[in-house]
Structures are given as C-alpha cells and as structure tokens.
Amino acid sequence: MIKFPYGISDFHRIRTDDYLYVDRTAFIPVLEEAGRQLIFLRPRRFGKSLLLSMLANYYDVKTTGEFDTLFGNLAIGQQPTPEHNQYLILRWDFSKVSAQGDLEHIRSSLFQHINQAIKDFVRQYQAQLTFSVDIYDDDALGSFQSVVNVAKSSGYTVYLLIDEYDNFANDVLIQDTTDAARYRELLQGEGILKTLFKIIKASASEGKIARVFITGVSPIVLSDMTSGYNVATSIYLDEDFNSLCGLTENELSTLVQQTAQSCALPPTQTATVMETLQQFYNGYRFCADMTQTTVYNPTLCFYFLRHYQKKCQAPEKMLDGNLAMDAGRIRYIAALPQGSTVIDHILDEQNPAMLQELENQFGVENLREVQQDSHYMLSLLYYFGVLTIIGRNGLGKLILGIPNLVIHSLYVERLKQHALPRTQDEQWASHLAEQFYQTADLQPLADFMEHKYFAVFSNRDYCWSNELTVKTAFLTLLFNDTWYIMDSETALQRRYSDLVMIIRPSMRHYAPLKDFIFEFKYLKLDDLKLTGEQLREKSVAELEAMPPVQKALQDALVQLRQYRPVLESKYQQPERLYCLAVVALGFERVVWRLLD
Known part of the structure; x- marks a missing residue:
C-alpha cells in the first residue's frame, strides 16, 4: 500500500514516516547553477512548499547526521553537492500573513510572522549561534538584520526560503480591484515589502545570506519590488524546470500500476484509470518549449489515487476542495470590466x-492594464493554473487553453452562476438535467432554455459564432463531472461545435445513465424572416415544419451518423448512446430530434 502524502508538505516527515516521495533531488545541482537568488512560480497545490522543505533538509547543518536517511536512496544521495548541510535555514511563509484591514494591520501581521520565524530560528540553532539575537516587536526588519549578522559572526551563512511571497499582496489587490492605495503603500516608495527585499539584497551582497529561494503564484508583485531586489533569477518559465513541480506521465503511470495491483485490476481497467487521470488532471506546461511534456496536478492525483487504493474505485467528485481558490481567481477576472469577454x-x-x-x-x-487588457488577464490566468500553453501558431504566438476537465468545470460553473444567480433557478436546472441524463428527453431543458437562459446569453458580447454560443449555453446546464466526461475530442476527431457526454468509467454501473452526442445548429432570425415575437407564438410542430429548420436538423443528423460508430465501438454499449440534433432559432426557440 502506498502512503500518499496528500496535503503533507513536510519532507522530513514524508521520508521518515515512509510516505511516497516523488524524487526531485536531481534538480538540486541545476538549481545551484541557475543562481544564488531564485524566483520560482507555480499554481497553488503543485508542491512548492514540499520543494522548499526538501531544500531546507538538504542544506540544513542540523540534518547532517540524517543525510543518509533522508537522501541516501534519492538521486542526490549518490552525488551530493559540496553545499549540502552547510547553512542555517530561515523560512518565511507569507500565506500566513493576513491581508485584512489597513496598512498598519498588514504590517503588524507581517512583522509578527517574521519575528516568530526568527524566534524559531534562534531556538533551532542555539548551539551554533555564539551571540544573542535582538528581536524588536515593532521592527521585524531590524530583527532580520540582527539574526543574519549574528549568524555571520558565528561562522555561518543563512539560506533564506520564502514561500508564497506574493500571497498577501495578491489578496490585497483582489479584495478590491478599485483600491490600489494599500497595494501601493505595501510596495512602492519605501513600502514594507520593497524595504524588506532591499535588506535581503544587501545581506546577500555582504555574504550574510548565501542563497535565497522564493516561491509564489504570480509575478504581480515583481515589478514593484525589483528596484529594491533586482538580483534574483526568475526560473519559472525555464524549460529546465518544467517538471520541477507536478507529476510526469511516467511517474504517474508507475503509481497507477502499483495502485491497480493492490486492487487486482485487469490491464484494461488500469488503462481506464490512467485515461481518467489524463482527462481530469493533466495538461499543464510551464514553458514555451512544446517538446516539454505536460505535467499533472500532484495534489489532485494523490487525492484520486488515495481514494482508489482504499475503495478500489474512483472518487465521485473529481475536484476536491483544494481548488476552491482557483474558482475565486476566475471570478476575480470575470468581474473586471473586460473580464467576461476574456472568459468567453x-x-x-x-x-x-x-x-x-x-x-x-x-x-x-x-x-x-490588468483590469482592462486581455494580455494581462490571460497571463494572470496562466499563472493561476487555469490556463496553460497548448501550442504555437504559424507566427510563433503562444496558444493558451484550459488544461483539463477539472479546470474546465470551474469555468462552466462560473458561467452557470452568472446566468442563474437565483438559487431556485439553479436547483431547478440541475433537476431537469438529472432527468435528461436518464430519459434523453431534452424538451424540459429546451423549455427552460427558452424561458430562463437565452435572455442572458443573447446579451453577452460573444466574439464567436452563435452556434458555439448555443453549445456553451447547453454545456453550462448539462455539465456534471460526477457522472460524465464532457469531452471526447480525440476519440471522435469531432468539430468544435459538438458536445459529447460519456459516462465516467466508474459510473457506468448506474444503469439509468445514458451517453450523449450533440450536434448544434443556429439559425438567425433574419434567415428565418421572422421576429422573436412571431417565433414565440409558433408551436413546436410549426417550427419543425419550417424548411430552414428541417435542413438544419438533417445536416446535424448526417454528422451524428458519422460520429456514432466511433463511440459505439469504443464503449461497446450502443443501447446507451443517444445522438441529438439541436437547432436554436435565434435566442428564442429550440428544436431538437433524436437520431434513430
């Protein structure tokens, strides 16, 4: 049985309590060569804190006697660098600094955190420090200068590790996008953070700090502090470190094989588990080099595999609560003046x-620019981990896309909340969708779409075809990653306007559920030579009898006949597969038909 370190970022505990550790120590020599002051960005829950913990244990003078236990059978254990176990480790975690209140409250929280870290440092290294450290309750910057001076006087230098350096500054910004004053006070002029990093820079240049490793999510603070700290090397877009955090395909495949063995799964089912993980958790690329493999979100993979190992089946919810904040980042962008257009x-x-x-x-x-320029918004979404680099176009531009289905669900949920802000409407829509999954009768949902949904979608500033707009509207009502995989592009080689809903492998034992393929068509009111009011007065039968509607339905059915054999062959349950042609008449009416 594998002890998955879900939610555990303490390297020492992982190694001494026999938890799984995916070896990243081979990167240590490369990191040393990259620079003495490094900045590394990754989305939340990608293993940054564990990386810092590993570095702390490797370089700490206090773990010298445990080197073989902690690193002996890892890559670095065979050829350690000369710097191992040479430094005193000082760690800050700015996610613990509150962004609530005015500048003085934030300053107080930051100083409390720095001072507490210094007190812990003094207790940890009391045998190494030959002088006392002065700690000033109202001046943590002075405390910091005192501790690095004492370390230097005692014959040691400090390795400073800063986790989530941008956390509370980002929170200040996101809490109120119209209030830049607190943010400016934090960083510009002689702001707290800028002053702090100037002291770090000076201490490093004086030989009191040997190395600095800084992690965060986004570079939104960097330009405000670089005049005070312009000596760090940014490695977060370097292809050499694409897989420094995250799981590679080979690493995850090995874990899936081990999990499958503990559940005595046949090879076909093992392959299905791997396919599910690929669809929901893969797809992240952290550089512009398209030859670099994409990586998986490690926290979500461990969440899934830990459950699978215990129950021998996949968890019902593919998204655990650890990504709730990612949904908040999407809401933040969507709330900006041009944000909804970017999300669309x-x-x-x-x-x-x-x-x-x-x-x-x-x-x-x-x-x-962040609030109005799509380039900044798209870049932020990339750093937040809800967009990734999927390729380049003919002119070398980066093509951005949603990395996987679990992130796709966050976007869809955002659209649904916007379109159905009233709880009772959202609950009724979910009820109608659940009925449809079992009956394949789209009419109740079509009626709901006409009366409740189209008004919202018709007013949006869409930059794409209306056919895709209709698909998006239905997607938001039907999306359900508990029961369905809402994508089969590779299997079908389909056109983008199709919506495919395939029952998740772990849910196929629920007999009432059905598989679906949709083909959407859109007819403009001008083409129909009718007004919205005239359309609303017609019966469904009258709508179906209109020649443009008949043609659109037939065109859709022809395409569905091409798609159906592919999925029937793949899933071997043709009796569960329902193919629906859906035609939207403006944003007024919906006509649909099942393929015989």
Whole structure:
C-alpha cells in the first residue's frame, strides 16, 4: 500500500514516516547553477512548499547526521553537492500573513510572522549561534538584520526560503480591484515589502545570506519590488524546470500500476484509470518549449489515487476542495470590466486565446492594464493554473487553453452562476438535467432554455459564432463531472461545435445513465424572416415544419451518423448512446430530434 502524502508538505516527515516521495533531488545541482537568488512560480497545490522543505533538509547543518536517511536512496544521495548541510535555514511563509484591514494591520501581521520565524530560528540553532539575537516587536526588519549578522559572526551563512511571497499582496489587490492605495503603500516608495527585499539584497551582497529561494503564484508583485531586489533569477518559465513541480506521465503511470495491483485490476481497467487521470488532471506546461511534456496536478492525483487504493474505485467528485481558490481567481477576472469577454474567449475552442508572450512582471503601475487588457488577464490566468500553453501558431504566438476537465468545470460553473444567480433557478436546472441524463428527453431543458437562459446569453458580447454560443449555453446546464466526461475530442476527431457526454468509467454501473452526442445548429432570425415575437407564438410542430429548420436538423443528423460508430465501438454499449440534433432559432426557440 502506498502512503500518499496528500496535503503533507513536510519532507522530513514524508521520508521518515515512509510516505511516497516523488524524487526531485536531481534538480538540486541545476538549481545551484541557475543562481544564488531564485524566483520560482507555480499554481497553488503543485508542491512548492514540499520543494522548499526538501531544500531546507538538504542544506540544513542540523540534518547532517540524517543525510543518509533522508537522501541516501534519492538521486542526490549518490552525488551530493559540496553545499549540502552547510547553512542555517530561515523560512518565511507569507500565506500566513493576513491581508485584512489597513496598512498598519498588514504590517503588524507581517512583522509578527517574521519575528516568530526568527524566534524559531534562534531556538533551532542555539548551539551554533555564539551571540544573542535582538528581536524588536515593532521592527521585524531590524530583527532580520540582527539574526543574519549574528549568524555571520558565528561562522555561518543563512539560506533564506520564502514561500508564497506574493500571497498577501495578491489578496490585497483582489479584495478590491478599485483600491490600489494599500497595494501601493505595501510596495512602492519605501513600502514594507520593497524595504524588506532591499535588506535581503544587501545581506546577500555582504555574504550574510548565501542563497535565497522564493516561491509564489504570480509575478504581480515583481515589478514593484525589483528596484529594491533586482538580483534574483526568475526560473519559472525555464524549460529546465518544467517538471520541477507536478507529476510526469511516467511517474504517474508507475503509481497507477502499483495502485491497480493492490486492487487486482485487469490491464484494461488500469488503462481506464490512467485515461481518467489524463482527462481530469493533466495538461499543464510551464514553458514555451512544446517538446516539454505536460505535467499533472500532484495534489489532485494523490487525492484520486488515495481514494482508489482504499475503495478500489474512483472518487465521485473529481475536484476536491483544494481548488476552491482557483474558482475565486476566475471570478476575480470575470468581474473586471473586460473580464467576461476574456472568459468567453477562453471557452471558444475554434478561436483560442493567444499571446505573443506571457507578461512576466506587473504591479501597481499596471493595475489599469490588468483590469482592462486581455494580455494581462490571460497571463494572470496562466499563472493561476487555469490556463496553460497548448501550442504555437504559424507566427510563433503562444496558444493558451484550459488544461483539463477539472479546470474546465470551474469555468462552466462560473458561467452557470452568472446566468442563474437565483438559487431556485439553479436547483431547478440541475433537476431537469438529472432527468435528461436518464430519459434523453431534452424538451424540459429546451423549455427552460427558452424561458430562463437565452435572455442572458443573447446579451453577452460573444466574439464567436452563435452556434458555439448555443453549445456553451447547453454545456453550462448539462455539465456534471460526477457522472460524465464532457469531452471526447480525440476519440471522435469531432468539430468544435459538438458536445459529447460519456459516462465516467466508474459510473457506468448506474444503469439509468445514458451517453450523449450533440450536434448544434443556429439559425438567425433574419434567415428565418421572422421576429422573436412571431417565433414565440409558433408551436413546436410549426417550427419543425419550417424548411430552414428541417435542413438544419438533417445536416446535424448526417454528422451524428458519422460520429456514432466511433463511440459505439469504443464503449461497446450502443443501447446507451443517444445522438441529438439541436437547432436554436435565434435566442428564442429550440428544436431538437433524436437520431434513430
């Protein structure tokens, strides 16, 4: 049985309590060569804190006697670098700093955290420190200068590890997008953070700090602090470190094989488990080099495999609560003046979002651009982990896309909340969708779409075809990753306007559930030579009898006949597969037909 370290970022505990550790120590020599002060960005829950913990244990003078236990059978254990176990480790975690209240409250929280870390440092290294450290309750910057001076005087240098350096500054920004004052006070002029990093820079240049490793999520603070700290090397877009955090395909495949053995799964079922993980958790690329493999979200993979190992079946919910904050990041972007247009564009598979290059430093002077310029918004979404690099176009522009289905669900949920803000409407829509999964009768949902949904979608500033708009509207009502995989593009080689709903392998034992393929068509009111009011007065039978509607239905049915054999062959249950042609008449009426 594998002890998956779900939610555990303590390297020492993982290694001494026999938890799984996916070896990243081979990167240590490369990191040492990259620079003495490094900045590394990754989305939340990608293993940054565990990386820092591993580095702390490797370089700490206090773990010298445990080196073989901690690193002996890892890559670095065979050829350690000369710097192992040479430093005193000082760690800060800015996710523990509160962004609530005014500047003085934030300053107080930051100083309390720094001072507490220094007190822990002094207790940890009391045998190494030959002088006492002065700790100032109202001046943690002075405390910091005192501790590095004492370490140097005692014959040691400090390795400073800063986790989530941008956390509370980002929170200040996101809490109120119109209030740049607190953010400016934190970072510009002689702001707290800027002053702090100037002291770090000076201490490093004086030989008191040997190395600095900083992690965070986005570069939104960097341009505001770089004048005070312009010596760090940014490695977060370097292809050499694409897989420094995250799981590779080979690593995950090995874990799936081990899990499958504990559940005595046949090879076909093992392959199905791997396919599910690929669809829901893979797809992240952290550099512009398209030859680099995509990586998996490790936290979600461990969440899934831990459950599978215990129950020998997949968890019902593919998204655990650890990504709730990612949904908040999407809401933040969507709430900006041009944010909803950016979110709409991201969901347009025919015309994907593109950038010449990612914005890699922006701060308070760019707030207007962040709120209005799609380049900044798309870059932020990339750093948040809800967009990734999926390719380049003919001119070398980066093509951005949603990495996987679990992130896709966050976008869809955002659209649904916007379209159905009233709880009772959302609950009724979910009830109608659940009925449809079992009956394949689309009419109740079509009626709901006509009366409740189309008014919202018709007013949106869509930059794509209306056919895709109709698909998006139905997707938001039907999306359900508990029972369904809402994508089979590879299997079908389908056109983008189709919506495919395949029952998840772990849910196929629920007999009432059905598989679905949709083909959507859109007819403009001008083409129909009718007004919206005239359409609303017609019966369904009258709508179906209209020649443009008949043609659109027949065209859709022809395409569905081409798709159906592919899925019938793949899933071997043709009796569960229902193919639906759906025609939207403006944003007024819906006509649909099942393929015989």
